Amino acid sequence: MHSLPLFFRIAGRPVILLGAGEAAQAKRRLIERAGGIAVGEADEAASLAFIALDDPEESAQAAGRLRARGILVNVVDQPALCDFTTPAIVDRDPVLVAVGTGGASAGLAKAVRQRIERLLPPDxxxxxxxxxxxxxxxxxxxxxxxxxxxxxxxxxxxxxxxxxxxxxxxxxxxxxxxxAGEDGPADRAETILLTSSDPDDLSLRAARLLGEADRILHDPTVPETILARARADASRVRLTSESPRPAGPGLTLIVTWAKAS
Structure with missing residues (x-):
C-alpha cells in the first residue's frame, strides 16, 4: 500500500484552488460538496490545494511553491506531483466509500465505484x-x-x-x-484451512471471520499479508508443533470470539 486512506474534514475551511477550466470546476464542486471554501493561492490558512492549470510547467511550479509552505497538493492529471489523490466516492452520508488507484486509473476507480454503488442500499x-x-x-x-x-x-x-x-x-x-439482552454472541471458535498464501484467494467467509475475530491462532508460516486482513486490535498467537489442528494439507488459522454479555 503506497497511500494512507484518510478522510479530511474541510467544512468551513479554506482549500486553495488554482485553475479556471472544466477540471478546476469539477474540483470546486468536490470542495464545496464537502463544505469547504475554495480560495486563491494567497490564503495563509489553507492546508490543502488543488491545481488544475492547463500548462504542466506552470502546474509544477505552483505545486513547488505551495508544498514549500507545508500545503498538501493535488495536481490534476499529474500523479507524480500529487501529495494526495481524490478517490471515486460512494456517498451514503454519513457513510462514505472511497475507491482509489493512487492516480493509476481514474476510469478503473469509477468502474469499481459504480459496482459498489449498486450493492449499498439507500438507507x-x-x-x-x-x-x-x-x-x-x-x-x-x-x-x-x-x-x-x-x-x-x-x-x-x-x-x-x-x-x-x-x-x-x-x-x-x-x-x-x-x-439485545436476550441473545448475545456466544463464545466460539472457527478453523480456517488455507489452500494458498495469497490473501486474494480467501473465501468470502474466511475473510469475514478474520475481520470479526478477537484472536487469531496461526501457523508460523502464515504470511503477514493474510494476517493483515484481521482487525488491528485482534491478538495473534503462533501455533506450535504440538498444537492440535485439522488433518489435511494447508496452513491453519483458528479464529476465536469472546462472549459479549
Missing part, C-alpha cells in the same frame, strides 16, 4: 445515523468497549439484525437494543 446512511444517536444507550447496555464491539459485530453480520446490506425496519436499532 445505509440512516442506519449509521441511528447508531450514532444510540451511542449513549449502547454504552449503558455494554459499558465495556470490547463487549460493545462484540454486540455490534453480531448485529451487523450478514443476516444479523442490523445487516447493512439487508432489509431492516426504520427503527431497527431501537428494536435491536430493546431485545
Amino acid at each position: 445505509l446512511g440512516a442506519l449509521a445515523q441511528a447508531l450514532a444517536e444510540a451511542r449513549a444507550a449502547l454504552r449503558a447496555r455494554w459499558p465495556d468497549a470490547r463487549q460493545r464491539r462484540q454486540a455490534l459485530d453480531e448485529a451487523l453480520r450478514e443476516k444479523g439484525m442490523l445487516d447493512p446490506l439487508g432489509e431492516r425496519p426504520a427503527d431497527a436499532v431501537r428494536l435491536w437494543l430493546d431485545g
Whole structure:
C-alpha cells in the first residue's frame, strides 16, 4: 500500500484552488460538496490545494511553491506531483466509500465505484445515523468497549439484525437494543484451512471471520499479508508443533470470539 486512506474534514475551511477550466470546476464542486471554501493561492490558512492549470510547467511550479509552505497538493492529471489523490466516492452520508488507484486509473476507480454503488442500499446512511444517536444507550447496555464491539459485530453480520446490506425496519436499532439482552454472541471458535498464501484467494467467509475475530491462532508460516486482513486490535498467537489442528494439507488459522454479555 503506497497511500494512507484518510478522510479530511474541510467544512468551513479554506482549500486553495488554482485553475479556471472544466477540471478546476469539477474540483470546486468536490470542495464545496464537502463544505469547504475554495480560495486563491494567497490564503495563509489553507492546508490543502488543488491545481488544475492547463500548462504542466506552470502546474509544477505552483505545486513547488505551495508544498514549500507545508500545503498538501493535488495536481490534476499529474500523479507524480500529487501529495494526495481524490478517490471515486460512494456517498451514503454519513457513510462514505472511497475507491482509489493512487492516480493509476481514474476510469478503473469509477468502474469499481459504480459496482459498489449498486450493492449499498439507500438507507445505509440512516442506519449509521441511528447508531450514532444510540451511542449513549449502547454504552449503558455494554459499558465495556470490547463487549460493545462484540454486540455490534453480531448485529451487523450478514443476516444479523442490523445487516447493512439487508432489509431492516426504520427503527431497527431501537428494536435491536430493546431485545439485545436476550441473545448475545456466544463464545466460539472457527478453523480456517488455507489452500494458498495469497490473501486474494480467501473465501468470502474466511475473510469475514478474520475481520470479526478477537484472536487469531496461526501457523508460523502464515504470511503477514493474510494476517493483515484481521482487525488491528485482534491478538495473534503462533501455533506450535504440538498444537492440535485439522488433518489435511494447508496452513491453519483458528479464529476465536469472546462472549459479549
